[in-house]
Amino acid sequence: MQNAQWQQTQANLKPYLDFGSSAINPLRAAMGYDANWNPMTDNILNQTFKAPTASDAAATPGYQFTLDQGLKAVQNSASARGLGTSGAAMKGAAGYATGLADSTYNDVFNRALQTFNTNYGVTANRVNRFSNIVNNGQNAAATNGSFGAQAMNSIGDTLMSGANAAAAGRVGSANALSAGLSNAGNNALLYGMMTNNAGGGASGAQSYPVNNYYAGVNGTPIS
Template sequence: MSSSAASDAADAQAQAANNAAQMQWQQFQQMQKNLQPYMSAGEYNLPQLGNQLGNLSRMNFSFNPTQDQLEQTPGYQFTLQQGLKGVDNALSAKGLNLSGAQAKGISQYTTGLADQTYQQQYQNALQQFMTNYGLQSDTYNRLAGLVNLGENAAAGVGNAGLQTANNAGNFLTSGANAQAAGRIGSANAINSGLGSAAQGGLLYSLLNNGGSPAGANTIYGTTSSGNPIYFQ
């Protein structure tokens, strides 16, 4: 009875350990399933993130227009014509038409307009570049956010997997130890029972042979009083 109880208890403990390990595994699978969309999002956007990083690295601001290009700026010719007309009128009022002063005035105005136009176009080009760079950076950051989300999800699954493996291993080891202890306990109970049975048989034999072990009279012989010789 003691042997069967020890074995049953060990089996129950081992089964409980196996159930706990299985529950750990099921929880890990559910967690992996829940995080799979985020891992997929990160995996899908990772190549696009690399491409976008390449786009950003190739963006360099450069502004080197020629004079002809500046003169093609919308409104440049109109401003030039109006400015020259103003210079002519001012010099004409002073009687300086077709003079060196007129030529100098025209040159100064033309140069000043070119410098002003250059600065305006430079600022326009820089602003456009920064706008484009900001848009590209925003795209990169959004992709990086998705990739980081996937990376964190994958790291979470990996850590959970390691923890699950450790916990399941501990549960299974505990169950195996319980079964081993149960077998040892069962064997001890059987041996104890056999020992008790043997002692009981010996006692029974003594009682049924006048207090002497069965066969003692035959082996050792008897005294005149009928007792085995070794009792003398």
């Protein structure tokens, strides 16, 4: 019965063990490692955030158009004031370009950082989900091992108790048989002594009734 219960416990825990084991390889991949536990550089968990460059900001869609239109507006404003291509006009154009570049770069940087953090969080969340599944399987394995040890100890104790009981029964039987044989031997010896004393001795010896023989004083029979 103990062994049957142990087998049932294993069957009950098997789905959790299998589910936990099935998540080990996906967990390893989600963490950014290949089958040999070498880090994969294309996994975001193995990367650090790289800030965009000014060239990246300049390559932003619409940036060049906005810059061109802004510079034309600055130049037109300067021409309307009779400044044309004077130093003041050039300074105004340079200031506009610098301001646009700074503003655009900040936008590009923030978007890049937000994208990195979002992708990192998605991957980390996937790792956590797989890790929870593996941990559940690990707990099931530990529980299975604990129950197995308890079952083996209980079965061992039961077998030992049965062996001790069987041995005690055999010893008791042997003792009873020995006592019986001893009593039988003693009875036979007593019977032989009584028979000899009752007339089974040498010729001419006087015989006496058994009961009277033991009734005398100092060995003197009573007739």
